[in-house]
Amino acid sequence: xxxxxxxxxxxxxxxxxxxxxxxxxxxxxxxxxxxxxxxxxxxxxxxxxxxxxxxxxxxxxxxxxxxxxxxxxxxxxxxxxxxxxxxxxxxxxxxxxxxxxxxxxxxxxxxxxxxxxxxxxxxxxxxxxxxxxxxxxxxxxxxxxxxxxxxxxxxxxxxxxxxxxxxxxxxxxxxxxxxxxxxxxxxxxxxxxxxxxxxxxxxxxxxxxxxxxxxxxxxxxxxxxxxxxxxxxxxxxxxxxxxxxxxxxxxxxxxxxxxxxxxxxxxxx
Numbered sequence: 001x002x003x004x005x006x007x008x009x010x011x012x013x014x015x016x017x018x019x020x021x022x023x024x025x026x027x028x029x030x031x032x033x034x035x036x037x038x039x040x041x042x043x044x045x046x047x048x049x050x051x052x053x054x055x056x057x058x059x060x061x062x063x064x065x066x067x068x069x070x071x072x073x074x075x076x077x078x079x080x081x082x083x084x085x086x087x088x089x090x091x092x093x094x095x096x097x098x099x100x101x102x103x104x105x106x107x108x109x110x111x112x113x114x115x116x117x118x119x120x121x122x123x124x125x126x127x128x129x130x131x132x133x134x135x136x137x138x139x140x141x142x143x144x145x146x147x148x149x150x151x152x153x154x155x156x157x158x159x160x161x162x163x164x165x166x167x168x169x170x171x172x173x174x175x176x177x178x179x180x181x182x183x184x185x186x187x188x189x190x191x192x193x194x195x196x197x198x199x200x201x202x203x204x205x206x207x208x209x210x211x212x213x214x215x216x217x218x219x220x221x222x223x224x225x226x227x228x229x230x231x232x233x234x235x236x237x238x239x240x241x242x243x244x245x246x247x248x249x250x251x252x253x254x255x256x257x258x259x260x261x262x263x264x265x266x267x268x269x
Contacts, residue, residue: 001025001198002046002081002168003065007055009041009222016041018222019055024168028194030201030209033219034243039202042219043170046200047083048072061167077106082161083170090156092146096137099145099156100128103163127163135159135189151182158189168198175205187212206244210234218243 003023009016016038031039044050046057048071058065059079068076090099104124132138135155140148145156154174161169175186187208193199194212203209209216209230216233218226220242226233233239 001060002200003058003060004046005056005058007042007045007057008053009038009045009050010053015222017045017052020219020222020224022217022224022227024198024200026198027214028190028199028201028212029215029217030203030213031217031219032203032206032209032243036221037219037243038222039219040172041222043083043172043200043202046076046170047081048076059168077164077166080164080167081170082164082166082168083172084154084157084161084174085172090145090153090160093144095142096132096145096148096156097125097128097141100131100159100163101125103160104128104131106163131159131162134162134192136185149179149182151178151185154178154182154186155189158193162193162197166197168200169193171199171201171203173202173204175203175208183208 001024004020007017007020007022018038020042031042033039041050045052048068052069056067056069057071059068059076059081060066061080066079068079071079091102094102101124104127129138129141132141135158137148137152137155137159140152145153148156154176158171158174161171171190174190175183178186183205190199190201190208191212201209201213213230216226216228216230217224218233218236218239225242226236226239228236234244
């Protein structure tokens with residue numbers, strides 16, 4: 001659905017994305033790597049926020065590949081490539097429903113019909129309610145977005161990305177800042193949206209990455225150093241050296257359980 005050939009981005013003398021050949025099919029692929037590896041730059045190149053120094057970005061629809069290297073963010077969104085952001089990006093004073101309704105309208109042919117009363121766009125409200133039900137926020141439809149918990153805001157941002165029924169979802173650290181109580185909900189949401197969308201996920205929680213991914217691509221210093229199924233990535237010596245550092249499945253759950261036990265012991269002391 002989405003592929004790059006020789007994708008390179010330089011900022012002065014720094015190469016942030018280095019000759020990346022990549023293809024996303026109808027799957028959930030995670031993009032991992034140390035801080036500064038070029039993951040967000042790569043997302044920005046895919047969605048037209050940045051233009052590459054070299055290389056191409058192509059999108060497949062109806063079996064045909066189209067060069068979208070020069071497309072800007074609204075054009076890539078209209079094509080069916082939507083993203084969420086590492087930092088929560090919602091309209092804080094608008095209701096939860098309005099945030100999704102606006103996104104649904106923006107992705108439709110009604111986006112320029114400003115003279116019509118918004119209540120005339122019943123289909124957008126229906127779509128927004130269906131999305132909120134899917135992400136577990138329909139009960140908060142009339143609540144201003146600023147009153148949501150951080151975990152709920154992350155769910156809302158995924159809901160906004162779902163508006164317009166995109167073909168490809170780029171999820172940039174949907175668990176960033178989320179409390180341990182909400183992690184499982186966000187993980188379940190990622191798995192749910194991947195059931196009917198191609199998903200490219202940036203995520204630092206390795207337990208989630210290993211559990212949900214069909215495939216994992218590892219970036220280091222802007223270049224791909226590994227591209228394989230999770231069980232092979234886990235044991236790859238180059239990946240261990242660059243990023244995982246001895247990670248074993250369940251490490252994060254063990255650490256959370258340890259902290260929970262220490263907190264409980266402190267309260268009873």
